[in-house]
Amino acid sequence: MIKALLARIHQKHRTTPYPAEPARLPELFRGAPDLDPEKCPSDCALCVDACAHGAITAGAGKTLSLDMGRCLFCPECTRACPHGAISFSNDHRLAVNRREELIVTSNQVRRLAAALDERIRALFGRSLKLREVSAAGCNACEADTNVLSTVGFDLGRFGIQFVASPRHADGIFITGPVSENMHLALLKTWEAIPEPKIAIASGACAIGGGPFAGSPAIHDGVGDLIPVDLYIPGCPPHPLTILDGLLRLLGRLEESR
Amino acid sequence: MTRTFSLTRLRNGEAVAVADVASLPPVQFLQDIIDATDRGWRVASFFGVPTAAGATLWCVMATPAEGLLGIMRTEVEASFPSISRLVPQVHLFEREIAEQCGIIPDDHPWLKPVRFHRCFVPDRDAWGRRQADGIVVGAMEYFRVEGDEVHEVAVGPVHAGIIEPGHFRFQCHGEEVFHLEISLGYQHRGIEQHLLGGPHPTTLFQMETIAGDTTIGHTQAYAMAMEALSGTVPSARAEILRCIALELERLANHTGDLGALAGDVAYLPTASFCGRIRGDFLNMTALLCGSRFGRGLARPGGTGFDLDARQAGELLERLAAARADLENAVNLLWETQSVMARFEGTGQVARETAREIGLVGPSARACGIDRDVRRDHPFGIYGVNPVAVAMEENGDVCARAHVRWREAEASLSFIEEQLRQLPDGPVMTDPGPPAGGMVAVALTEGWRGEICHVAITDDAGRFARYKVVDPSFHNWTGLALALRNQQISDFPLCNKSFNLSYCGFDL
Structure with a gap:
C-alpha cells in the first residue's frame, strides 16, 4: 500500500491542461492543410498525382482543394510539390458537421464544427454517453479514441463517456470503413440507441473508406447508412482532434479557440 | 547440417526465382x-494460388537452426488430403485455402469458413454456397x-469496450468454461484480393493499416519484401531507424497491455x-514521423523521415523518463499479492500444446518456447546488434505479463544503445521496380510475434499473390485453449x- 502511494507521488498529476491551455502537439504533426496555389505553375499536377487517395484537386486558374475526408495526412503530396504550395500545419482542429466542409480550398475560410442545436444540447451538453462501434477499423482509431478515457486526457471531466451498451448511449461513434461483415451489426447498434441520438464518424475510413475505398468488401465508410453529426478526419485522428470535435459539438469551446 | 527435406533454402528477406522453388507431387x-x-x-x-484446375499450394517453413527458411510448392486439383490432425498448426491455413481457393482439404476435422467472403475464383465455393446466396x-x-x-454464452461481434469486433461462444458448466470457439471475419477488408496485380498506389497505405497497432511491423515486412524483389539494400542508418520504430511500437503496446491487465x-x-x-x-514515434502510429516512417528502400541530433537527444531524454515511470508502475504489479493471485495459474497453455498449434511471439515465449524472429532469422540491424529474448515457463497470464515486461526493458536498452551509435548516411535508397517471376519472404517480429509476408511476382513484376500472416493468425487458437477449465469471468484477463488483432487476422 505504501509503495502504491509512493508511486502515486512519483507519477504526478499528468492530465493534459487542454483546453484551458493550448494543445501541445508533436513538432512533425500533420494537421490542417495550408494551400497556396499562387505558387503553382500552370498545368502542374504533381501533388494530385502523388496522392494515392484522390484527395487533391487542382483546378484551372490556380485553385487547389484538399478533401480532408479522403486525406490520410501522409507526407507524400508535400514532398512531391517542389513549389511549397501545399503543406500541413500544426492545427489539430479538424472536425466539421457536414461532409462537404471537409473540403479545404485556398480561397475559403475553413469551418470548424458548430454546436448541436439548443434542444439536443440541453439534453447532452453536460452529459454525453457514446457507444463506439469499430466497423473494420484497424485499431489505430480505436486506440486513440480509447486513450481519451485514460488519465492523460480524462474525458470524464467533460461529462463525456464511452458506454458498454447502445441502450445506455446518446449517440454512436463509428470507426472503420464499414465492412460488409459489420454492416448489419452497425445498423443494429444504431437502431438500439434510443432517440434523440447523434452520430459521429471518426477517421478517414469511417468518412470515406480510407485506404480501402473502392474495395468490394467494404461500404466506403458510413456514407448514407447513418446521418452523421460530426466528421473527425485523420488516419487516425489525434486524440486532441477528437476531443476538440466533441467539445465543439457540445458548444463547450468558443468558436475563436 | 540441418536437414532441409525438399525445401528450397532461403534466408529472411531474400527472393528466389519461382522456377527454382521445389515443385513436388502433393x-x-x-x-x-x-x-x-x-x-x-x-x-x-501455407497458402494457395488459384489455378484453372485447382490451386498451387505454397508452404514457407522456418527453423531456428542456422536461421534457415524453406519454401516449396505443389499443384492440386479440387481437393487435397488434410494434414491438420497430424500437424495441428496448419488447421487454420487449410481452412483459409478452402475459403480463398474453393478447394477442399479432405477429412479436415473442422472445415468452416475463416472470414466469410466469396472465393477468389467467382464460381467456386468450398461449401457449395451459390453465387445467388448471400454469405x-x-x-x-x-x-x-x-x-x-451446460449452457452457452455468446458474445459479440460488438463488444463492451472500444475494441474491434469478433464473436465468441463459450460452452460453460456453471462458471467453468469447457470450450471457447472464436469466430472472426467481421473486419474483412479484402486486402489480399486487392493486392493481386499490385503493388497499387494504395498498397503501402493498406500495409500500414493491416493492423493499425502494428504499422511498423507490417510495413517493415512489406519494405523487406519489396527490397528483396528489387535488389535494394537500405542504408544501415535506415535499418536502425526502422528497428528503433519497431521497438517503440513494442514498448507502447506492451505498456498499454500491462496497464490493461492491471485494470482487468x-x-x-x-x-x-x-x-x-x-x-x-x-508520442516518441510521433517525434520521429509526426504520427503516433508510425505512419509514413517505414518505406521500401528505407524510411520516410530522418532523425537529427536534436531529435535523437530529445528521444533519449524522453526514454529515460519513461523508463523510470514504467519501472515504477509495473513493479507494483509483482509486489501486490492480490494482482499475483489473479495472474498466477490463470489461462495456462502447456508448452507442448503451444508447440503443436504453432504459437508465436510473447505468447509462445511465455510457454517456454524459445522463438523470436529477431534472433532466429535476423533482419534489419538485429543480426549485428541482437536484442535479449525474454522467456518464461508457466504459460499463464503471469508468464505472458512478465515476458512483456522483460521485453519492454530490453527494447528500452536496445533503442538507447542504437541512438548513441547512429551511423551517418542517407535514409532512403530508391527501390527499383520488383523483378518478375520471383518469390520473396520477409519475416519480422512484431509486438505480437512473427509477421510473415510472401510476395510472388508474375513475369511483369506484378503481384501474382501477396500473402500476409499476422501473428494473431497463429495465436487465436491459443487464447481459445487458454480458456479451457477457467472461470468465464477470467476471459477479459486471458484475452x-x-x-490479438482482429483486423490483422481478418485482412
Missing part, C-alpha cells in the same frame, strides 16, 4: 510438412457441449499510470494477456 509436399515439423521446423505460411458472417455450425446444466484485476494504480505512459511511447 503427397510428398504434405509428407515433407509432416516430417519437417517433426524435426523442429514450423509452418510460417452471412458467423453463420456456421458451432461446437456444442450437451448435457444437464481492478488494480487501478498501474492501470492508470501505464495508460498514460503508453501515450509517451506513442488481454494475448491481445
Whole structure:
C-alpha cells in the first residue's frame, strides 16, 4: 500500500491542461492543410498525382482543394510539390458537421464544427454517453479514441463517456470503413440507441473508406447508412482532434479557440 | 547440417526465382510438412494460388537452426488430403485455402469458413454456397457441449469496450468454461484480393493499416519484401531507424497491455499510470514521423523521415523518463499479492500444446518456447546488434505479463544503445521496380510475434499473390485453449494477456 502511494507521488498529476491551455502537439504533426496555389505553375499536377487517395484537386486558374475526408495526412503530396504550395500545419482542429466542409480550398475560410442545436444540447451538453462501434477499423482509431478515457486526457471531466451498451448511449461513434461483415451489426447498434441520438464518424475510413475505398468488401465508410453529426478526419485522428470535435459539438469551446 | 527435406533454402528477406522453388507431387509436399515439423521446423505460411484446375499450394517453413527458411510448392486439383490432425498448426491455413481457393482439404476435422467472403475464383465455393446466396458472417455450425446444466454464452461481434469486433461462444458448466470457439471475419477488408496485380498506389497505405497497432511491423515486412524483389539494400542508418520504430511500437503496446491487465484485476494504480505512459511511447514515434502510429516512417528502400541530433537527444531524454515511470508502475504489479493471485495459474497453455498449434511471439515465449524472429532469422540491424529474448515457463497470464515486461526493458536498452551509435548516411535508397517471376519472404517480429509476408511476382513484376500472416493468425487458437477449465469471468484477463488483432487476422 505504501509503495502504491509512493508511486502515486512519483507519477504526478499528468492530465493534459487542454483546453484551458493550448494543445501541445508533436513538432512533425500533420494537421490542417495550408494551400497556396499562387505558387503553382500552370498545368502542374504533381501533388494530385502523388496522392494515392484522390484527395487533391487542382483546378484551372490556380485553385487547389484538399478533401480532408479522403486525406490520410501522409507526407507524400508535400514532398512531391517542389513549389511549397501545399503543406500541413500544426492545427489539430479538424472536425466539421457536414461532409462537404471537409473540403479545404485556398480561397475559403475553413469551418470548424458548430454546436448541436439548443434542444439536443440541453439534453447532452453536460452529459454525453457514446457507444463506439469499430466497423473494420484497424485499431489505430480505436486506440486513440480509447486513450481519451485514460488519465492523460480524462474525458470524464467533460461529462463525456464511452458506454458498454447502445441502450445506455446518446449517440454512436463509428470507426472503420464499414465492412460488409459489420454492416448489419452497425445498423443494429444504431437502431438500439434510443432517440434523440447523434452520430459521429471518426477517421478517414469511417468518412470515406480510407485506404480501402473502392474495395468490394467494404461500404466506403458510413456514407448514407447513418446521418452523421460530426466528421473527425485523420488516419487516425489525434486524440486532441477528437476531443476538440466533441467539445465543439457540445458548444463547450468558443468558436475563436 | 540441418536437414532441409525438399525445401528450397532461403534466408529472411531474400527472393528466389519461382522456377527454382521445389515443385513436388502433393503427397510428398504434405509428407515433407509432416516430417519437417517433426524435426523442429514450423509452418510460417501455407497458402494457395488459384489455378484453372485447382490451386498451387505454397508452404514457407522456418527453423531456428542456422536461421534457415524453406519454401516449396505443389499443384492440386479440387481437393487435397488434410494434414491438420497430424500437424495441428496448419488447421487454420487449410481452412483459409478452402475459403480463398474453393478447394477442399479432405477429412479436415473442422472445415468452416475463416472470414466469410466469396472465393477468389467467382464460381467456386468450398461449401457449395451459390453465387445467388448471400454469405452471412458467423453463420456456421458451432461446437456444442450437451448435457444437464451446460449452457452457452455468446458474445459479440460488438463488444463492451472500444475494441474491434469478433464473436465468441463459450460452452460453460456453471462458471467453468469447457470450450471457447472464436469466430472472426467481421473486419474483412479484402486486402489480399486487392493486392493481386499490385503493388497499387494504395498498397503501402493498406500495409500500414493491416493492423493499425502494428504499422511498423507490417510495413517493415512489406519494405523487406519489396527490397528483396528489387535488389535494394537500405542504408544501415535506415535499418536502425526502422528497428528503433519497431521497438517503440513494442514498448507502447506492451505498456498499454500491462496497464490493461492491471485494470482487468481492478488494480487501478498501474492501470492508470501505464495508460498514460503508453501515450509517451506513442508520442516518441510521433517525434520521429509526426504520427503516433508510425505512419509514413517505414518505406521500401528505407524510411520516410530522418532523425537529427536534436531529435535523437530529445528521444533519449524522453526514454529515460519513461523508463523510470514504467519501472515504477509495473513493479507494483509483482509486489501486490492480490494482482499475483489473479495472474498466477490463470489461462495456462502447456508448452507442448503451444508447440503443436504453432504459437508465436510473447505468447509462445511465455510457454517456454524459445522463438523470436529477431534472433532466429535476423533482419534489419538485429543480426549485428541482437536484442535479449525474454522467456518464461508457466504459460499463464503471469508468464505472458512478465515476458512483456522483460521485453519492454530490453527494447528500452536496445533503442538507447542504437541512438548513441547512429551511423551517418542517407535514409532512403530508391527501390527499383520488383523483378518478375520471383518469390520473396520477409519475416519480422512484431509486438505480437512473427509477421510473415510472401510476395510472388508474375513475369511483369506484378503481384501474382501477396500473402500476409499476422501473428494473431497463429495465436487465436491459443487464447481459445487458454480458456479451457477457467472461470468465464477470467476471459477479459486471458484475452488481454494475448491481445490479438482482429483486423490483422481478418485482412
